[in-house]
Amino acid sequence: MTSTTPPEVAAHVESLIPKFHLTRLLKQDQAGRRISLLGTIDSQPAILVAERAAFATDSSHLTSFSTSLSSIKNLGANDIYSWFLASSGQFSTQPPDLKLNLIYPCTSQHEKKYAAQGLRMVTETPEIYAKYVRPFMQQKREQGRLNWVFNIIEGRTEQEDVIYREHGNEGFLLLPDLNWDRKTLSSLHLLGIVERRDIWSVRDLKKKYIEWVKHMRDKLLDSTVKLYPELERDQLKLYVHYQPTYYHFHIHIVHVSLEAGSTQATGKALGLESIIEQLEIIQGGDEAGMADVSLTYHLGEASELWEKIYLPLKDGQPVEL
Template sequence: MKEKEGSLGLFQQFKFVRVLHHDTRAKSLYLLGTIQSQDAIAIIEKTAFNVQDDLLMNNLVASSIEDIRMLDKNDVYHWYMAVMKEDLEKLPGAKVSLIWPATQTHIDKYGKQRHRMITETPEMYRSVLAPYIETMKGDRIQWVYNILSHKVEADRIVYENTDPVNGFILLPNLKWDRTTMDALYLIAIVHRRDVASIRDLSKKHIPWLKSVQREIVQAVTTTYPLTETQLRIYVHYLPSYYHFHIHVTNVEHDAGDSTGIGKAIMLTDVISRLEEMSDEHSGFAKSTLSFFLGENSELWKNGYSKIYKD
């Protein structure tokens, strides 16, 4: 209880400064504030209904709607606004994330911004992205190493292969409430440190990638009431951090841009493209890849904006 009370106490110190961004589709709100005079970001998201709880669904209309007001009607269609009863365990109203202390990079990432589509050639990767990736390693991803060494979040691990080269840790993404199965979202973080993104993958990695995918499917389908065809297993390019990791979601989960064109690449497609490459030394470092990039990002401001001049 002390940890929960301490976390609540920290959140209660949040002093609002301004709205960074709001997403009407995802029902989420991003707020900039301060805690103890340091920048902080609060992310508030409406939670999904727990449709796996039959008793809750049976009682949803009868007992969960506390107040209701009709907005309009037309023939057989009726529209209302309602106030719903909430329960922290079974029917929480929102999920809250807190970043503190928040850096300018965090503020830029979660602020409203325009996006650009980048077509990155191998030459552009070597001259712009590769040097940038080196600045994003080390202390910038210490939190990843903390997970891999079991310093934090060890109690959330769903599955682990401890082999330092072939192994990985599978655990719930913090965006998932760990209750709503349709919204299942896991992350597999590999133990090896020589792969930062798909750019570091070549044909020699094919057996390893296939093995990881098989283990992920086995672990998820054993742990949760899902089958292989209900899983979306993919990587991001560009990723949000440069230590190779794989996203695993229920295909029913709408992750927005996270699973869209210019961001997500199915792991099976990554493997297939590697298999189609001409020789053993071929890999994504020699490929042209496209992705979308926010104008607030350091990579756009100090890198690709100089190439893509309007």
């Protein structure tokens, strides 16, 4: 977009930025991508909001993107996943301003997950879950897609990152999510991963597990604020995804102010407190649970669940897994 500001006015206002003298940071938001600064210009109060510009998406810029990075520092690697910090500038002295995740080698399903696609809202009844979705989950678990999770649980990778751990059938561990830069507390993102392998998703939680889930919640919160004393328990929120990205039960622990778009939106995230409350009020014995209720969520039109299950059901066609 071409500026309509007269040249003499543009030159004047552009000269103001170098005159800005910082008083203090007011706020950091959008997962650390925007800062609001209080300061002065010529002894008059001023606020400067700085936000990282959108990535250039033309072919010439994208072709040279990976080779233009400097100060690339690996944060960790597990199976086909690696994550890094890097600087977008050419000088090694520039602080890292990019968080990179690398999936190599990736699959067609990874490509579909990360591509732009339309969304659909679906309602998964207990019957649809039992007849179609549960067998679908079983297929995915048998394809080796959980190797990176098992590497962590079995102590082969990322052990230096484990913040808290309890062993046993009701064991679990806490460690940073690969999407967090591990330094910006306002965008803190940790994962609580259970050790047991019979709980694939929220659907496997039953009334008999209520005290265990509460115990996990308390330990995850306590361990987080112990490691990061700048935080208090009520500055954290815990949720699970349904559908999750992978079928091994895990809990997301994030800063309450983290803005993470669709990953925390209705149709994707279920608050852990709400799950506990629902388990407590579900009618039935100890075996009653989240498999007995309908769940509504959104799916990408390129996702296998949509293509293989919900689209055929919508069109009255047979489902073939």
